[in-house]
Amino acid sequence: MRSRDGIRPLFVRLFALMLAALITHLLPQTSFAEGPAEIVCIQCHSGMPEKYSQPVKLWRGSIHAENGIACNSCHGGDPKDAANAMKPERGFLGAPKEPAIPAFCGRCHIGVMNDYLASAHGRALGKGGPTCVTCHGNHQVLKATLELINEKSCSRCHSFDRARMIRDAMQQTDGMITTAETRIIAFKKVGSDTEKLEKELFALRNRFHSLFHNVNVEMVNKESARIQADLKKIQSVLATWDDTGRKRKIAGAAALSLMLLVALLAHLLRKTFDET
Amino acid sequence: MTLLRKIIDWIDLRIGVREVVQKELTGYLLPRNINAWYSLGSILFFAFVLQVLSGILLLVYYVPDAEKAFKSVSFIMNEVPFGWLIRMFHAVGSNMMVLALLLHMLSVLFMGSYKRPRELNWLTGFILFIMVQGISLTGYLLPWSQLSFWATTVATNSANAIPVIGPYLVEFLRGGVLVGPPTLGRFFALHVAVIPIGIVALIGAHLFLLKRTGVSAPPFGQKETGNQWLGDSYHYENHPGGIPFFPHFALEDLRAIAIYMACFLAVLFFDPYLFFPKDAFIPANPFVTPSHIKPEWYFLANYQTLKIFPNELIGLSLQGAAMTFLALLPFVDRGPERHPLKRPLFMACSIGGLLLWIGLSIWGHFS
Numbered sequence: 001m002r003s004r005d006g007i008r009p010l011f012v013r014l015f016a017l018m019l020a021a022l023i024t025h026l027l028p029q030t031s032f033a034e035g036p037a038e039i040v041c042i043q044c045h046s047g048m049p050e051k052y053s054q055p056v057k058l059w060r061g062s063i064h065a066e067n068g069i070a071c072n073s074c075h076g077g078d079p080k081d082a083a084n085a086m087k088p089e090r091g092f093l094g095a096p097k098e099p100a101i102p103a104f105c106g107r108c109h110i111g112v113m114n115d116y117l118a119s120a121h122g123r124a125l126g127k128g129g130p131t132c133v134t135c136h137g138n139h140q141v142l143k144a145t146l147e148l149i150n151e152k153s154c155s156r157c158h159s160f161d162r163a164r165m166i167r168d169a170m171q172q173t174d175g176m177i178t179t180a181e182t183r184i185i186a187f188k189k190v191g192s193d194t195e196k197l198e199k200e201l202f203a204l205r206n207r208f209h210s211l212f213h214n215v216n217v218e219m220v221n222k223e224s225a226r227i228q229a230d231l232k233k234i235q236s237v238l239a240t241w242d243d244t245g246r247k248r249k250i251a252g253a254a255a256l257s258l259m260l261l262v263a264l265l266a267h268l269l270r271k272t273f274d275e276t
Numbered sequence: 277m278t279l280l281r282k283i284i285d286w287i288d289l290r291i292g293v294r295e296v297v298q299k300e301l302t303g304y305l306l307p308r309n310i311n312a313w314y315s316l317g318s319i320l321f322f323a324f325v326l327q328v329l330s331g332i333l334l335l336v337y338y339v340p341d342a343e344k345a346f347k348s349v350s351f352i353m354n355e356v357p358f359g360w361l362i363r364m365f366h367a368v369g370s371n372m373m374v375l376a377l378l379l380h381m382l383s384v385l386f387m388g389s390y391k392r393p394r395e396l397n398w399l400t401g402f403i404l405f406i407m408v409q410g411i412s413l414t415g416y417l418l419p420w421s422q423l424s425f426w427a428t429t430v431a432t433n434s435a436n437a438i439p440v441i442g443p444y445l446v447e448f449l450r451g452g453v454l455v456g457p458p459t460l461g462r463f464f465a466l467h468v469a470v471i472p473i474g475i476v477a478l479i480g481a482h483l484f485l486l487k488r489t490g491v492s493a494p495p496f497g498q499k500e501t502g503n504q505w506l507g508d509s510y511h512y513e514n515h516p517g518g519i520p521f522f523p524h525f526a527l528e529d530l531r532a533i534a535i536y537m538a539c540f541l542a543v544l545f546f547d548p549y550l551f552f553p554k555d556a557f558i559p560a561n562p563f564v565t566p567s568h569i570k571p572e573w574y575f576l577a578n579y580q581t582l583k584i585f586p587n588e589l590i591g592l593s594l595q596g597a598a599m600t601f602l603a604l605l606p607f608v609d610r611g612p613e614r615h616p617l618k619r620p621l622f623m624a625c626s627i628g629g630l631l632l633w634i635g636l637s638i639w640g641h642f643s
Contacts (some may be wrong), residue, residue: 252545263534
């Protein structure tokens with residue numbers, strides 16, 4: 001049988017062990033998922049002189065960064081191995097020469113590349129004509145919007161007249177697409193099944209975007225009109241949903257009024273029992 | 277009328293239904309100074325029945341499979357005739373029921389109705405409160421939306437803070453290391469079978485205790501507001517000269533239920549997304565963590581408490597201590613006085629606690 005003196009050190013040891021376990025548990029801990037670790041390209045380049053760190057700063061404000069397209073998505077290489085990140089055997093491509101830029105971007109934007117190559121801009125590739133980065137920027141890649149067709153940008157190479165005509169022809173369609181998209185998102189947020197409309201709008205937007213690199217005013221006008229006609233079909237579905245929402249509110253108002261009436265009748269009836 | 281009377285006579289001859297009606301309805305007397313707060317129990321019962329009915333209708337089309345759950349809910353909302361109404365009825369109804377339950381508990385607290393001999397009434401009511409929170413939490417996952425998925429991830433993760441058994445408990449709750457299809461199966465079973473059966477049993481126990489002890493008279497408008505029960509023998513608190521349950525109080529209940537329904541319908545038809553954050557209609561994606569996942573409004577205080585402390589164990593322990601204290605309140609607060617204005621310490625503590633809960637909820641909402 002263990003003596004009291006023998007039990008005490010054991011008890012103290014057990015207590016110390018429990019205290020240590022408790023303290024370990026009390027140490028700050030995080031239960032929320034941490035964000036993904038930055039790739040080595042960003043880690044190294046961020047700390048480099050201006051010339052090498054600027055692409056990172058520019059990229060952070062780009063549509064690519066917004067959509068999770070990182071350095072290695074375009075330039076290749078190994079984003080997890082700092083020592084070998086820029087080795088060709090790890091798929092590193094570096095920066096393309098000017099005539100190779102459309103093919104570089106076109107690995108992902110295939111349709112857009114074809115539209116560009118078929119346009120006057122694309123036909124002038126290698127002869128002083130613009131490439132993708134001339135209008136869209138290189139690291140701070142801008143989202144393809146009509147704002148990219150502007151006097152300041154276009155008049156670097158030619159007059160803005162024809163570009164203005166094309167932009168004006170597309171302006172209304174662009175507005176209709178934006179409005180339809182906003183409304184579809186609003187319906188989606190309240191549980192409406194917008195999948196079909198989203199797909200239709202996606203296809204229409206792609207058709208519309210293919211006009212961005214077209215410089216034939218007449219063709220742009222005709223295709224814009226066709227796209228608008230299809231957009232009106234989407235608008236009519238959205239209008240039907242609006243109407244359904246209004247009808248539901250009217251039904252709700254009637255049901256609510258009925259309940260208030262029941263409450264009033266119950267109250268009045270209860271009062272008659274008070275009097276009797 | 278003659279036919280109806282004949283039917284009633286026929287039934288009465290066999291089971292003595294008139295005697296039951298006289299004893300349980302027209303002859304069941306309630307205190308004359310009974311107030312509208314007493315109708316909250318009936319409102320809750322009504323709200324629970326509505327939840328069960330709308331839940332059964334949802335079960336017709338809902339598929340408890342991680343691959344199909346979101347689409348089935350979307351199908352209910354968009355394709356099933358009046359499916360949107362049933363789904364929103366169930367979702368808004370759960371929030372309204374929690375609100376009514378909180379008000380019911382507050383009224384019991386402030387009128388001192390939890391005091392002896394009604395300790396068991398309070399305890400069963402408190403367990404019902406926990407179970408309603410449980411059924412809400414498990415129901416949250418079923419639509420398998422981003423909100424469902426990540427709110428459940430955060431909620432189940434909290435159990436990790438419990439020493440030793442925490443990680444095992446999380447895995448048990450989730451049916452795996454991460455929230456996934458097995459979690460949906462478990463939560464579905466809990467939501468549609470285990471917890472509802474528990475709630476029904478506890479409602480039965482709660483009503484049985486109410487019938488055995490009798491309704492407590494409100495402490496308002498009386499000279500003597502102390503607890504009359506001496507604790508020496510079982511005593512049914514009757515109310516001679518009181519108002520009959522039927523038709524008097526039944527009409528008051530009907531009025532209260534109609535007002536509750538009017539409020540409910542106002543939310544349902546004019547601001548149905550009041551309780552739905554924007555991630556509620558996006559399908560669950562385990563690879564995309566939304567930036568601001570928040571729990572339901574009634575869990576915001578718990579959520580914020582966990583965030584305040586550097587360690588979740590402290591936050592969980594504090595919440596556990598507060599809940600245990602509340603559950604055992606009738607055994608702690610044993611003073612005979614029931615009128616809230618004659619209980620300054622109780623009033624200060626309960627109003628302070630209530631303000632703290634509201635403050636933490638608001639903080640949690642904006643944090």
